[in-house]
Amino acid sequence: MSLKEGSFGDLGNTFRFIAEHWFPMDLTDWRAALKAMIDTLEIAVFSTLAALLIAFPLSFLAARNWVPYRWLYDFTRFLFNLFRSVPELVLALVFIPTLGLGPMPAVMALIIHNIGVFGKLISETIEATDDGPQEAVKAVGGTRLLVALYGIIPQMLPLVLSQYFYRLEVAIRTTLILGIVGAGGIGQMLYNDFKQFMYQKVTFEVLLIMALITAVDYLGALIRKRVM
Amino acid sequence: MAVLGRSGAGKSTLIRCINRIVEPDEGEIVWNDRSITGMNPQQLRSIRGEIGMVFQHFNLLPRLSVWTNVIAGRFARMHRLRSLVGVFSKEDRMHALSALREVGLEALARRRVEELSGGQKQRVAIARVLMQQPTLLLGDEPISSLDAVTAKRVMTFIAALHRERGMTVVLNLHDVAMARAYATRIIGVTAGRITFDGTPEQLGDKELRIIYPPDEEDAISSKNIEGNDSRVSSKSHQVDESIQQRGLRL
Numbered sequence: 001m002s003l004k005e006g007s008f009g010d011l012g013n014t015f016r017f018i019a020e021h022w023f024p025m026d027l028t029d030w031r032a033a034l035k036a037m038i039d040t041l042e043i044a045v046f047s048t049l050a051a052l053l054i055a056f057p058l059s060f061l062a063a064r065n066w067v068p069y070r071w072l073y074d075f076t077r078f079l080f081n082l083f084r085s086v087p088e089l090v091l092a093l094v095f096i097p098t099l100g101l102g103p104m105p106a107v108m109a110l111i112i113h114n115i116g117v118f119g120k121l122i123s124e125t126i127e128a129t130d131d132g133p134q135e136a137v138k139a140v141g142g143t144r145l146l147v148a149l150y151g152i153i154p155q156m157l158p159l160v161l162s163q164y165f166y167r168l169e170v171a172i173r174t175t176l177i178l179g180i181v182g183a184g185g186i187g188q189m190l191y192n193d194f195k196q197f198m199y200q201k202v203t204f205e206v207l208l209i210m211a212l213i214t215a216v217d218y219l220g221a222l223i224r225k226r227v228m
Numbered sequence: 229m230a231v232l233g234r235s236g237a238g239k240s241t242l243i244r245c246i247n248r249i250v251e252p253d254e255g256e257i258v259w260n261d262r263s264i265t266g267m268n269p270q271q272l273r274s275i276r277g278e279i280g281m282v283f284q285h286f287n288l289l290p291r292l293s294v295w296t297n298v299i300a301g302r303f304a305r306m307h308r309l310r311s312l313v314g315v316f317s318k319e320d321r322m323h324a325l326s327a328l329r330e331v332g333l334e335a336l337a338r339r340r341v342e343e344l345s346g347g348q349k350q351r352v353a354i355a356r357v358l359m360q361q362p363t364l365l366l367g368d369e370p371i372s373s374l375d376a377v378t379a380k381r382v383m384t385f386i387a388a389l390h391r392e393r394g395m396t397v398v399l400n401l402h403d404v405a406m407a408r409a410y411a412t413r414i415i416g417v418t419a420g421r422i423t424f425d426g427t428p429e430q431l432g433d434k435e436l437r438i439i440y441p442p443d444e445e446d447a448i449s450s451k452n453i454e455g456n457d458s459r460v461s462s463k464s465h466q467v468d469e470s471i472q473q474r475g476l477r478l
Contacts, residue, residue: 136287
Protein backbone atom coordinates (compact mmCIF):
# COMPACT_ATOMS: atom_id res chain seq x y z
CA MET A 1 0.00 0.00 0.00
CA SER A 2 1.51 3.30 -1.00
CA LEU A 3 1.24 6.40 1.10
CA LYS A 4 -0.93 8.80 -0.88
CA GLU A 5 0.30 12.30 -1.32
CA GLY A 6 -1.66 14.47 1.03
CA SER A 7 -2.46 11.71 3.55
CA PHE A 8 -1.43 14.11 6.24
CA GLY A 9 -3.01 17.03 4.46
CA ASP A 10 -6.00 16.80 6.78
CA LEU A 11 -3.86 16.90 9.91
CA GLY A 12 -5.23 20.37 10.50
CA ASN A 13 -8.61 18.77 11.17
CA THR A 14 -7.21 16.93 14.19
CA PHE A 15 -5.60 20.12 15.43
CA ARG A 16 -8.87 22.06 14.99
CA PHE A 17 -10.82 19.23 16.63
CA ILE A 18 -8.64 19.35 19.74
CA ALA A 19 -8.34 23.13 19.85
CA GLU A 20 -12.07 23.78 19.41
CA HIS A 21 -13.63 20.91 21.36
CA TRP A 22 -11.17 19.78 24.04
CA PHE A 23 -10.65 23.11 25.78
CA PRO A 24 -11.30 24.55 28.27
CA MET A 25 -10.87 21.49 30.45
CA ASP A 26 -13.99 20.40 32.35
CA LEU A 27 -13.14 19.59 35.98
CA THR A 28 -16.68 19.10 37.30
CA ASP A 29 -16.22 15.32 37.68
CA TRP A 30 -12.64 15.48 39.03
CA ARG A 31 -13.47 13.41 42.11
CA ALA A 32 -15.00 10.62 40.02
CA ALA A 33 -12.09 10.80 37.56
CA LEU A 34 -9.55 10.60 40.37
CA LYS A 35 -11.34 7.61 41.87
CA ALA A 36 -11.48 5.95 38.47
CA MET A 37 -7.76 6.55 38.05
CA ILE A 38 -7.09 4.88 41.41
CA ASP A 39 -9.30 1.96 40.31
CA THR A 40 -7.20 1.63 37.16
CA LEU A 41 -4.00 1.72 39.19
CA GLU A 42 -5.36 -0.90 41.60
CA ILE A 43 -6.32 -3.25 38.75
CA ALA A 44 -2.90 -2.86 37.12
CA VAL A 45 -0.86 -3.15 40.33
CA PHE A 46 -2.77 -6.13 41.68
CA SER A 47 -2.72 -8.01 38.38
CA THR A 48 0.97 -7.46 37.65
CA LEU A 49 2.00 -8.27 41.23
CA ALA A 50 -0.03 -11.49 41.21
CA ALA A 51 1.44 -12.40 37.81
CA LEU A 52 4.96 -11.68 39.03
CA LEU A 53 4.50 -13.79 42.16
CA ILE A 54 3.27 -16.74 40.09
CA ALA A 55 5.74 -16.35 37.24
CA PHE A 56 8.86 -15.76 39.35
CA PRO A 57 9.25 -19.29 40.77
CA LEU A 58 7.94 -20.88 37.56
CA SER A 59 10.59 -19.03 35.55
CA PHE A 60 13.31 -21.15 37.12
CA LEU A 61 11.65 -24.19 35.55
CA ALA A 62 11.88 -22.46 32.18
CA ALA A 63 15.58 -21.58 32.57
CA ARG A 64 17.91 -24.02 30.89
CA ASN A 65 20.73 -23.43 33.39
CA TRP A 66 18.61 -24.30 36.43
CA VAL A 67 15.83 -26.75 35.53
CA PRO A 68 16.69 -30.36 36.39
CA TYR A 69 14.69 -32.00 33.58
CA ARG A 70 14.41 -31.05 29.91
CA TRP A 71 10.70 -32.02 29.72
CA LEU A 72 9.91 -29.65 32.58
CA TYR A 73 11.69 -26.85 30.73
CA ASP A 74 9.74 -27.53 27.53
CA PHE A 75 6.43 -27.80 29.38
CA THR A 76 6.88 -24.54 31.35
CA ARG A 77 8.02 -22.63 28.27
CA PHE A 78 5.03 -23.95 26.34
CA LEU A 79 2.73 -22.78 29.14
CA PHE A 80 4.28 -19.32 29.10
CA ASN A 81 3.93 -19.12 25.32
CA LEU A 82 0.29 -20.14 25.56
CA PHE A 83 -0.50 -17.51 28.21
CA ARG A 84 1.35 -14.81 26.32
CA SER A 85 -0.10 -15.51 22.93
CA VAL A 86 -3.72 -14.66 23.79
CA PRO A 87 -4.34 -10.87 23.85
CA GLU A 88 -5.71 -9.45 27.10
CA LEU A 89 -8.83 -8.12 25.34
CA VAL A 90 -9.76 -11.60 24.15
CA LEU A 91 -9.08 -13.08 27.58
CA ALA A 92 -11.24 -10.41 29.24
CA LEU A 93 -14.12 -11.11 26.83
CA VAL A 94 -13.78 -14.83 27.58
CA PHE A 95 -14.07 -14.19 31.31
CA ILE A 96 -17.07 -11.83 31.13
CA PRO A 97 -19.70 -14.63 30.95
CA THR A 98 -18.24 -16.18 34.10
CA LEU A 99 -17.22 -13.14 36.13
CA GLY A 100 -19.65 -10.54 34.76
CA LEU A 101 -18.88 -6.93 33.87
CA GLY A 102 -16.47 -5.04 36.14
CA PRO A 103 -12.80 -5.23 36.99
CA MET A 104 -12.52 -9.01 37.58
CA PRO A 105 -12.36 -10.14 33.90
CA ALA A 106 -9.69 -7.48 33.33
CA VAL A 107 -7.75 -8.62 36.39
CA MET A 108 -7.84 -12.27 35.24
CA ALA A 109 -6.86 -11.32 31.69
CA LEU A 110 -3.93 -9.23 32.89
CA ILE A 111 -2.74 -11.91 35.31
CA ILE A 112 -2.77 -14.68 32.70
CA HIS A 113 -1.14 -12.62 29.97
CA ASN A 114 1.51 -11.22 32.30
CA ILE A 115 2.42 -14.65 33.68
CA GLY A 116 3.43 -15.49 30.13
CA VAL A 117 5.34 -12.24 29.65
CA PHE A 118 7.11 -12.32 33.03
CA GLY A 119 7.86 -16.01 32.57
CA LYS A 120 9.69 -15.35 29.33
CA LEU A 121 11.53 -12.25 30.55
CA ILE A 122 12.59 -13.69 33.91
CA SER A 123 13.62 -17.12 32.62
CA GLU A 124 15.81 -15.46 30.00
CA THR A 125 17.29 -13.21 32.69
CA ILE A 126 18.11 -16.32 34.75
CA GLU A 127 19.82 -17.88 31.75
CA ALA A 128 21.92 -14.75 31.30
CA THR A 129 23.19 -14.65 34.90
CA ASP A 130 26.86 -15.15 35.69
CA ASP A 131 27.81 -18.78 36.39
CA GLY A 132 30.44 -17.86 38.99
CA PRO A 133 28.25 -17.32 42.07
CA GLN A 134 26.18 -20.39 41.15
CA GLU A 135 29.34 -22.48 40.99
CA ALA A 136 30.40 -21.10 44.36
CA VAL A 137 27.13 -22.18 46.02
CA LYS A 138 27.42 -25.63 44.43
CA ALA A 139 31.05 -25.88 45.55
CA VAL A 140 30.12 -25.37 49.23
CA GLY A 141 27.49 -28.10 49.01
CA GLY A 142 24.45 -25.92 48.32
CA THR A 143 21.26 -27.44 46.93
CA ARG A 144 19.62 -26.34 43.68
CA LEU A 145 17.29 -24.13 45.69
CA LEU A 146 20.21 -22.43 47.42
CA VAL A 147 21.88 -21.90 44.06
CA ALA A 148 18.74 -20.02 42.98
CA LEU A 149 18.41 -18.12 46.24
CA TYR A 150 22.02 -17.00 46.70
CA GLY A 151 23.62 -17.48 43.29
CA ILE A 152 20.93 -16.26 40.89
CA ILE A 153 18.27 -14.08 42.53
CA PRO A 154 20.63 -11.40 43.91
CA GLN A 155 22.08 -10.97 40.43
CA MET A 156 18.76 -10.57 38.64
CA LEU A 157 16.78 -8.55 41.18
CA PRO A 158 17.38 -5.08 39.65
CA LEU A 159 16.47 -6.40 36.19
CA VAL A 160 13.30 -8.05 37.44
CA LEU A 161 12.28 -4.81 39.14
CA SER A 162 12.88 -2.94 35.92
CA GLN A 163 10.79 -5.49 34.01
CA TYR A 164 8.05 -5.23 36.62
CA PHE A 165 7.70 -1.48 36.37
CA TYR A 166 7.70 -1.60 32.60
CA ARG A 167 4.95 -4.23 32.64
CA LEU A 168 3.00 -2.15 35.21
CA GLU A 169 3.11 0.75 32.79
CA VAL A 170 1.86 -1.50 29.98
CA ALA A 171 -0.83 -2.92 32.28
CA ILE A 172 -2.13 0.57 33.08
CA ARG A 173 -2.51 1.28 29.36
CA THR A 174 -4.13 -2.12 28.80
CA THR A 175 -6.57 -1.47 31.65
CA LEU A 176 -7.64 1.69 29.83
CA ILE A 177 -8.43 -0.35 26.73
CA LEU A 178 -10.20 -2.98 28.79
CA GLY A 179 -12.46 -0.17 30.06
CA ILE A 180 -14.17 -0.46 26.68
CA VAL A 181 -15.41 -3.92 27.62
CA GLY A 182 -16.67 -2.72 30.98
CA ALA A 183 -13.61 -3.22 33.16
CA GLY A 184 -14.22 0.10 34.92
CA GLY A 185 -11.53 2.58 35.85
CA ILE A 186 -10.59 5.69 34.00
CA GLY A 187 -10.52 3.83 30.68
CA GLN A 188 -14.23 3.18 30.84
CA MET A 189 -14.92 6.76 31.95
CA LEU A 190 -12.85 8.09 29.07
CA TYR A 191 -14.63 5.83 26.60
CA ASN A 192 -18.08 6.86 27.87
CA ASP A 193 -17.26 10.58 27.80
CA PHE A 194 -15.82 10.25 24.31
CA LYS A 195 -18.96 8.51 23.06
CA GLN A 196 -21.07 11.32 24.55
CA PHE A 197 -18.91 14.01 22.89
CA MET A 198 -17.82 15.38 26.28
CA TYR A 199 -14.34 16.14 25.05
CA GLN A 200 -13.54 18.73 27.73
CA LYS A 201 -13.88 15.98 30.32
CA VAL A 202 -11.75 13.70 28.15
CA THR A 203 -8.95 16.31 28.27
CA PHE A 204 -8.75 16.07 32.06
CA GLU A 205 -8.89 12.27 31.95
CA VAL A 206 -6.06 12.10 29.41
CA LEU A 207 -3.99 14.43 31.57
CA LEU A 208 -4.63 12.20 34.59
CA ILE A 209 -3.46 9.15 32.61
CA MET A 210 -0.29 10.98 31.57
CA ALA A 211 0.37 11.96 35.18
CA LEU A 212 -0.20 8.39 36.32
CA ILE A 213 2.23 6.89 33.76
CA THR A 214 4.88 9.50 34.61
CA ALA A 215 4.44 8.88 38.35
CA VAL A 216 4.86 5.11 37.87
CA ASP A 217 8.00 5.73 35.82
CA TYR A 218 9.49 7.95 38.55
CA LEU A 219 8.49 5.53 41.29
CA GLY A 220 10.15 2.67 39.38
CA ALA A 221 13.35 4.65 38.95
CA LEU A 222 13.35 5.54 42.65
CA ILE A 223 12.86 1.96 43.82
CA ARG A 224 15.45 0.62 41.36
CA LYS A 225 17.95 3.19 42.63
CA ARG A 226 17.36 2.08 46.20
CA VAL A 227 17.66 -1.61 45.37
CA MET A 228 20.81 -1.17 43.25
CA MET B 229 50.37 -28.99 44.96
CA ALA B 230 50.41 -26.70 41.94
CA VAL B 231 48.95 -27.56 38.56
CA LEU B 232 50.66 -25.88 35.63
CA GLY B 233 49.73 -25.77 31.98
CA ARG B 234 48.78 -23.54 29.11
CA SER B 235 45.35 -21.97 28.86
CA GLY B 236 42.94 -24.62 27.65
CA ALA B 237 45.25 -27.47 28.70
CA GLY B 238 42.64 -28.84 31.11
CA LYS B 239 43.83 -27.47 34.46
CA SER B 240 40.45 -26.03 35.42
CA THR B 241 38.66 -29.16 34.25
CA LEU B 242 40.98 -31.27 36.38
CA ILE B 243 40.37 -29.15 39.50
CA ARG B 244 36.62 -28.94 38.89
CA CYS B 245 36.35 -32.68 38.37
CA ILE B 246 37.66 -33.26 41.89
CA ASN B 247 34.50 -31.80 43.48
CA ARG B 248 32.41 -32.68 40.43
CA ILE B 249 31.53 -29.12 39.49
CA VAL B 250 32.45 -30.59 36.14
CA GLU B 251 31.32 -34.20 35.71
CA PRO B 252 34.22 -36.41 34.61
CA ASP B 253 33.52 -38.54 31.52
CA GLU B 254 35.50 -41.48 32.85
CA GLY B 255 37.80 -42.59 35.64
CA GLU B 256 37.43 -42.41 39.39
CA ILE B 257 38.13 -39.68 41.91
CA VAL B 258 38.88 -40.87 45.42
CA TRP B 259 39.28 -38.63 48.46
CA ASN B 260 39.97 -40.04 51.92
CA ASP B 261 39.10 -43.52 50.64
CA ARG B 262 35.73 -42.31 49.40
CA SER B 263 34.88 -42.44 45.74
CA ILE B 264 33.60 -38.98 44.81
CA THR B 265 32.57 -40.18 41.37
CA GLY B 266 30.34 -42.85 42.89
CA MET B 267 28.43 -40.53 45.20
CA ASN B 268 24.73 -39.74 44.98
CA PRO B 269 23.65 -36.05 44.98
CA GLN B 270 23.20 -35.91 48.74
CA GLN B 271 26.59 -37.48 49.46
CA LEU B 272 28.13 -35.20 46.86
CA ARG B 273 26.72 -32.10 48.57
CA SER B 274 28.07 -33.36 51.87
CA ILE B 275 31.60 -33.99 50.53
CA ARG B 276 31.58 -30.64 48.75
CA GLY B 277 31.03 -29.11 52.16
CA GLU B 278 34.39 -30.59 53.17
CA ILE B 279 36.27 -29.43 50.07
CA GLY B 280 37.04 -25.73 49.91
CA MET B 281 37.36 -23.96 46.59
CA VAL B 282 38.66 -20.55 45.57
CA PHE B 283 38.21 -19.16 42.07
CA GLN B 284 40.03 -16.78 39.75
CA HIS B 285 37.20 -14.26 39.77
CA PHE B 286 36.41 -14.98 43.43
CA ASN B 287 32.83 -16.05 42.63
CA LEU B 288 31.36 -14.15 45.55
CA LEU B 289 27.61 -13.93 45.93
CA PRO B 290 26.77 -10.54 44.41
CA ARG B 291 24.83 -7.80 46.18
CA LEU B 292 25.15 -9.67 49.47
CA SER B 293 27.23 -8.74 52.49
CA VAL B 294 30.72 -10.02 53.22
CA TRP B 295 29.28 -11.80 56.22
CA THR B 296 26.59 -13.65 54.20
CA ASN B 297 29.23 -14.67 51.69
CA VAL B 298 31.36 -16.17 54.42
CA ILE B 299 28.53 -17.94 56.21
CA ALA B 300 27.59 -19.57 52.89
CA GLY B 301 30.59 -21.82 53.45
CA ARG B 302 28.50 -23.58 56.06
CA PHE B 303 25.55 -24.41 53.78
CA ALA B 304 26.30 -28.13 53.62
CA ARG B 305 26.33 -28.43 57.41
CA MET B 306 23.47 -26.19 58.49
CA HIS B 307 19.78 -27.02 58.67
CA ARG B 308 18.24 -26.62 55.22
CA LEU B 309 15.51 -24.30 56.47
CA ARG B 310 18.03 -21.98 58.10
CA SER B 311 19.95 -21.52 54.88
CA LEU B 312 16.71 -21.00 52.92
CA VAL B 313 15.34 -18.26 55.16
CA GLY B 314 18.75 -16.80 55.93
CA VAL B 315 18.44 -17.15 59.70
CA PHE B 316 21.73 -18.58 60.90
CA SER B 317 22.55 -20.17 64.25
CA LYS B 318 24.71 -18.40 66.81
CA GLU B 319 27.41 -21.02 66.28
CA ASP B 320 27.49 -20.36 62.52
CA ARG B 321 27.60 -16.61 63.08
CA MET B 322 30.48 -16.97 65.53
CA HIS B 323 32.36 -19.16 63.05
CA ALA B 324 31.85 -16.59 60.30
CA LEU B 325 33.17 -13.77 62.48
CA SER B 326 36.16 -15.85 63.48
CA ALA B 327 36.91 -16.69 59.80
CA LEU B 328 36.66 -13.00 58.92
CA ARG B 329 38.97 -12.13 61.80
CA GLU B 330 41.48 -14.65 60.51
CA VAL B 331 41.63 -12.99 57.09
CA GLY B 332 41.60 -9.52 58.64
CA LEU B 333 38.21 -8.43 57.32
CA GLU B 334 36.13 -8.42 60.48
CA ALA B 335 35.58 -4.66 60.19
CA LEU B 336 34.08 -5.04 56.70
CA ALA B 337 31.57 -7.76 57.62
CA ARG B 338 28.51 -5.62 56.82
CA ARG B 339 29.86 -4.21 53.55
CA ARG B 340 28.55 -5.41 50.21
CA VAL B 341 31.13 -7.47 48.35
CA GLU B 342 31.02 -5.12 45.34
CA GLU B 343 32.62 -2.45 47.51
CA LEU B 344 35.79 -4.49 48.14
CA SER B 345 39.11 -4.52 46.29
CA GLY B 346 40.30 -7.63 44.41
CA GLY B 347 42.56 -8.71 47.26
CA GLN B 348 39.81 -8.23 49.83
CA LYS B 349 37.40 -10.23 47.67
CA GLN B 350 39.83 -13.14 47.50
CA ARG B 351 40.22 -12.95 51.29
CA VAL B 352 36.42 -13.18 51.63
CA ALA B 353 36.56 -16.26 49.39
CA ILE B 354 39.25 -17.73 51.65
CA ALA B 355 37.17 -16.92 54.75
CA ARG B 356 34.30 -18.80 53.10
CA VAL B 357 36.64 -21.76 52.70
CA LEU B 358 37.70 -21.48 56.35
CA MET B 359 34.02 -21.74 57.32
CA GLN B 360 33.96 -25.13 55.66
CA GLN B 361 36.90 -26.36 57.77
CA PRO B 362 38.00 -28.36 54.77
CA THR B 363 40.67 -31.02 54.56
CA LEU B 364 41.19 -30.23 50.88
CA LEU B 365 41.44 -26.79 49.30
CA LEU B 366 41.08 -26.42 45.55
CA GLY B 367 42.02 -23.23 43.77
CA ASP B 368 41.27 -22.40 40.15
CA GLU B 369 43.86 -19.75 39.37
CA PRO B 370 43.20 -17.93 42.64
CA ILE B 371 45.86 -15.27 42.10
CA SER B 372 45.45 -14.57 38.37
CA SER B 373 43.26 -11.51 38.95
CA LEU B 374 45.48 -10.04 41.65
CA ASP B 375 48.49 -7.73 41.55
CA ALA B 376 51.91 -9.19 42.42
CA VAL B 377 51.98 -8.02 46.04
CA THR B 378 48.42 -9.16 46.82
CA ALA B 379 49.03 -12.45 45.00
CA LYS B 380 52.06 -13.13 47.18
CA ARG B 381 50.09 -12.31 50.31
CA VAL B 382 47.28 -14.69 49.31
CA MET B 383 49.75 -17.47 48.47
CA THR B 384 51.52 -17.02 51.83
CA PHE B 385 48.17 -17.29 53.58
CA ILE B 386 47.24 -20.45 51.67
CA ALA B 387 50.68 -21.95 52.38
CA ALA B 388 50.13 -21.27 56.08
CA LEU B 389 46.78 -23.12 55.92
CA HIS B 390 48.63 -26.13 54.53
CA ARG B 391 51.44 -25.90 57.08
CA GLU B 392 49.42 -25.17 60.20
CA ARG B 393 46.22 -27.08 59.56
CA GLY B 394 47.51 -29.91 57.43
CA MET B 395 45.11 -28.91 54.68
CA THR B 396 45.88 -30.47 51.30
CA VAL B 397 46.04 -27.67 48.77
CA VAL B 398 45.71 -28.10 45.01
CA LEU B 399 46.02 -24.90 43.00
CA ASN B 400 45.95 -24.12 39.29
CA LEU B 401 48.62 -21.54 38.67
CA HIS B 402 49.79 -19.59 35.67
CA ASP B 403 52.87 -18.32 37.43
CA VAL B 404 55.71 -20.87 37.36
CA ALA B 405 57.79 -18.86 39.84
CA MET B 406 54.90 -18.92 42.34
CA ALA B 407 54.50 -22.65 41.86
CA ARG B 408 58.22 -23.21 42.45
CA ALA B 409 58.21 -20.95 45.52
CA TYR B 410 55.16 -22.38 47.28
CA ALA B 411 54.39 -25.88 46.03
CA THR B 412 55.96 -29.08 47.28
CA ARG B 413 54.67 -30.93 44.25
CA ILE B 414 53.93 -29.78 40.73
CA ILE B 415 51.69 -31.37 38.12
CA GLY B 416 52.04 -30.36 34.49
CA VAL B 417 49.03 -30.67 32.18
CA THR B 418 49.38 -30.55 28.41
CA ALA B 419 46.37 -30.89 26.11
CA GLY B 420 44.31 -32.70 28.74
CA ARG B 421 47.04 -35.12 29.84
CA ILE B 422 49.42 -35.12 32.77
CA THR B 423 52.92 -34.64 31.36
CA PHE B 424 54.82 -33.88 34.54
CA ASP B 425 54.51 -34.95 38.16
CA GLY B 426 57.37 -34.07 40.43
CA THR B 427 58.95 -31.68 42.88
CA PRO B 428 59.80 -28.05 42.08
CA GLU B 429 63.46 -29.08 41.90
CA GLN B 430 62.69 -31.62 39.18
CA LEU B 431 60.93 -28.99 37.09
CA GLY B 432 63.61 -27.90 34.65
CA ASP B 433 63.55 -26.08 31.32
CA LYS B 434 62.99 -29.32 29.43
CA GLU B 435 59.93 -30.16 31.52
CA LEU B 436 58.60 -26.64 31.15
CA ARG B 437 58.85 -26.93 27.36
CA ILE B 438 56.74 -30.07 27.59
CA ILE B 439 54.15 -28.36 29.80
CA TYR B 440 54.14 -25.20 27.71
CA PRO B 441 54.60 -26.40 24.12
CA PRO B 442 54.60 -23.63 21.54
CA ASP B 443 51.53 -23.75 19.33
CA GLU B 444 51.67 -23.55 15.54
CA GLU B 445 51.55 -19.78 15.55
CA ASP B 446 54.55 -19.59 17.90
CA ALA B 447 56.44 -22.14 15.79
CA ILE B 448 55.82 -20.14 12.60
CA SER B 449 56.93 -16.86 14.17
CA SER B 450 59.92 -18.62 15.75
CA LYS B 451 60.85 -19.97 12.29
CA ASN B 452 60.54 -16.52 10.76
CA ILE B 453 62.66 -14.90 13.43
CA GLU B 454 65.36 -17.52 13.86
CA GLY B 455 65.23 -19.20 10.48
CA ASN B 456 65.29 -22.49 12.34
CA ASP B 457 62.77 -25.11 13.26
CA SER B 458 61.12 -24.78 16.63
CA ARG B 459 63.52 -25.86 19.35
CA VAL B 460 60.99 -28.14 20.96
CA SER B 461 61.28 -31.62 19.57
CA SER B 462 58.24 -33.69 18.80
CA LYS B 463 59.39 -36.10 21.49
CA SER B 464 58.66 -33.51 24.12
CA HIS B 465 54.96 -33.70 23.26
CA GLN B 466 54.88 -37.33 24.17
CA VAL B 467 53.19 -38.08 27.44
CA ASP B 468 54.99 -40.02 30.14
CA GLU B 469 52.97 -43.22 29.91
CA SER B 470 53.84 -44.31 33.45
CA ILE B 471 52.16 -41.18 34.85
CA GLN B 472 49.04 -41.85 32.81
CA GLN B 473 48.87 -45.46 33.93
CA ARG B 474 49.21 -44.94 37.65
CA GLY B 475 46.78 -42.01 37.69
CA LEU B 476 47.01 -38.85 39.74
CA ARG B 477 47.25 -39.28 43.49
CA LEU B 478 47.05 -36.30 45.79
